[in-house]
Amino acid sequence: MSAIAPTLEAAEAMFESLTPARLDALMAVEEIAYTHPWTRGNFLDALAAGYQAQLLTAGGEILGYFVAMRGVDEVHLLNITVAPAFQGQGWARVMLDALALWARGQGAQWLWLEVRMGNERARRIYETHGYRRVGERKRYYPAADGQREDAVVMSLPL
Numbered sequence: 001m002s003a004i005a006p007t008l009e010a011a012e013a014m015f016e017s018l019t020p021a022r023l024d025a026l027m028a029v030e031e032i033a034y035t036h037p038w039t040r041g042n043f044l045d046a047l048a049a050g051y052q053a054q055l056l057t058a059g060g061e062i063l064g065y066f067v068a069m070r071g072v073d074e075v076h077l078l079n080i081t082v083a084p085a086f087q088g089q090g091w092a093r094v095m096l097d098a099l100a101l102w103a104r105g106q107g108a109q110w111l112w113l114e115v116r117m118g119n120e121r122a123r124r125i126y127e128t129h130g131y132r133r134v135g136e137r138k139r140y141y142p143a144a145d146g147q148r149e150d151a152v153v154m155s156l157p158l
Contacts, residue, residue, distance in 0.1 A: 011059030
């Protein structure tokens with residue numbers, strides 16, 4: 001158990017909109033969570049485009065975040081991250097529930113996402129949340145040594 005865990009147990013988890021002022025804290029999480037993280041520019045572009053970008057916080061700590069893009073009758077999840085120190089505690093499911101609730105409120109009929117072929121843990125979380133594999137995107141993600149990794153395309157009817 002980390003030294004911060006007792007504080008978080010007493011703190012209320014809540015969502016807040018991502019703002020440029022919170023990007024430094026978010027980037028600290030993004031850079032330790034991934035071998036090929038999004039850049040600050042990726043997040044700034046998402047904010048400028050008006051994408052749904054939410055932080056899940058407790059006690060001032062970022063537990064996780066997601067970025068989603070609304071389409072005509074669908075929402076595309078572009079990034080969902082649970083801070084490594086808080087993984088395995090159910091926060092991904094909380095964010096997926098919040099995303100689905102928001103998407104329904106936007107009139108979306110479907111949620112879509114891509115996930116690395118090798119990320120079995122995330123794929124299991126999505127599957128237990130009702131997402132189904134509908135295809136693949138070859139060489140979608142950057143990988144080590146200049147290689148590329150395939151993505152699994154998943155969707156959830158709302």
